[in-house]
Amino acid sequence: MSTAKQPPAGIATVTTPSDREIRIERVFDAPRERVWRAMTDPELLAQWWGRGYKLDVERLEVERGGHWRFVEHGPDGVHGFEGRFREVVAPERMVQTFEWDGMPGYVAVDTMTLEDLGDGRTRVVTVSLFHTTEERDGMLSSGMEGGLNQSYAALDRLLVSLG
């Protein structure tokens, strides 16, 4: 009998390494280059980022200083998100800001790393840093985790189709 130390496949591990951070870890069954492409090609990103709902990629300039802006058309309304790239190192690392139109001026910094697991799989770790603990807790209680797992499930399906 195995013990359930790991979450079931397809579920992200969400932890809080400090009082202003959220850490999200997820393994994808696809090579790193393919995962990176799905995250940086606007036509591919539009197919998974918005939980599988319609997503307008209004701007996606994947380079230092570049801006991004996405608008999701979900069952709970239209939501805009935007930010700017601090650092881009293909295919292994990007650092960018993240802001939701519903709370303008509240900005998290997301540091994402893609690790090649050597067996055709890729581990993606994102650490989000907030200005305050209250902002971090607001994000945690926003339904973020459910939405994230929906988006990553849509990404799983896309990665299979690109295989």
Next chain:
Amino acid sequence: MSTAKQPPAGIATVTTPSDREIRIERVFDAPRERVWRAMTDPELLAQWWGRGYKLDVERLEVERGGHWRFVEHGPDGVHGFEGRFREVVAPERMVQTFEWDGMPGYVAVDTMTLEDLGDGRTRVVTVSLFHTTEERDGMLSSGMEGGLNQSYAALDRLLVSLG
């Protein structure tokens, strides 16, 4: 003999109330409504914000969720700055983000309050919150204080001309 507890008139007081904050205090010899106007009217703001140098106000949407973007043409080159408004309460308070193109993705949150001193003068206090102490210290060592005093001196002159 008086003791020099206060900085000379026309010089901002810069302090660090916490390890991720900078606090700037400055008194202007003009009524609060006039100071607010100089800070929110793009044609007026262009005359002082960039240390008196040419400033392009590309975007200035003074409302919750609105964006701003300015480009300064100074002797040390062309510098872009941008951010977004979190909160606007005319003529007494605004909260906005601040980012310099030279360090994209490094975002401070500036909370500015304008206090009517009741004698035709206005005290302006800005508290900037950074994600890390390193970012705060980087700002402190960037020459910010000198540039700030130049901009505020240009604002002094503009406020006189509006009187």
